[in-house]
Amino acid sequence: MVISHIIVSKSEGRVRRLEEYRPSKFAEEIAKRSGKDPRHVEAILQSSRRIVRMRDGLIICEAVGGHICANAGVDLSNAGMGKVALLPENPDLSAKKIKERIKELVGVDVAVVISDTHGRPLRRGSINVAIGCSGLKPILDRRGERDLYGRTLRSKMICVADELASAAELVIGQADEGIPVAIIRGYKFEKGEEPASIIPRSEEDDVFL
Numbered sequence: 001m002v003i004s005h006i007i008v009s010k011s012e013g014r015v016r017r018l019e020e021y022r023p024s025k026f027a028e029e030i031a032k033r034s035g036k037d038p039r040h041v042e043a044i045l046q047s048s049r050r051i052v053r054m055r056d057g058l059i060i061c062e063a064v065g066g067h068i069c070a071n072a073g074v075d076l077s078n079a080g081m082g083k084v085a086l087l088p089e090n091p092d093l094s095a096k097k098i099k100e101r102i103k104e105l106v107g108v109d110v111a112v113v114i115s116d117t118h119g120r121p122l123r124r125g126s127i128n129v130a131i132g133c134s135g136l137k138p139i140l141d142r143r144g145e146r147d148l149y150g151r152t153l154r155s156k157m158i159c160v161a162d163e164l165a166s167a168a169e170l171v172i173g174q175a176d177e178g179i180p181v182a183i184i185r186g187y188k189f190e191k192g193e194e195p196a197s198i199i200p201r202s203e204e205d206d207v208f209l
Contacts, residue, residue, distance in 0.1 A: 002168035091132025111135030128169035130161035137192035
């Protein structure tokens with residue numbers, strides 16, 4: 001099951017009115033450069049560990065949870081007029097709670113992925129990725145296996161959680177579809193409780209930033 005983070009954020013009270021934010025001088029400065037509402041910028045700054053890049057109205061931040069994304073994941077879209085939606089405080093814990101509640105209600109053991117939209121370096125267009133998960137191993141490690149010609153795979157690690165999130169986005173959509181959840185059937189995944197927080201590369205391993 002893939003769930004859009006926006007509905008999780010709403011259910012956890014992570015929606016704020018823009019009027020609640022008092023922009024700092026730094027937020028005002030960034031707002032002038034980016035063309036954004038200063039209150040939105042302040043919300044972004046308060047949800048960030050650091051600013052990674054700023055260019056042409058784009059603010060790339062490391063969110064408090066460790067994900068590097070535009071605007072620290074602070075969304076205006078589908079948050080409601082005059083409001084912003086923050087990322088769930090702990091998306092992995094949110095996914096675990098949803099998984100456990102589904103098991104309690106209907107007796108079905110499902111894997112849960114919480115998704116958000118991300119841009120990609122050197123690629124046009126955005127995709128959905130996993131920011132939280134429970135019940136599956138987010139990364140499938142195929143190192144040591146062999147390809148069709150017997151060559152040993154040395155670096156093949158597949159981010160299954162991201163691929164499932166991206167596939168589900170084709171159904172969930174990004175605009176006015178009003179579909180916050182997608183159910184994926186027929187995929188054989190490895191069960192596990194590793195969190196999605198293991199997916200982002202460490203600063204030492206990053207070859208772009």
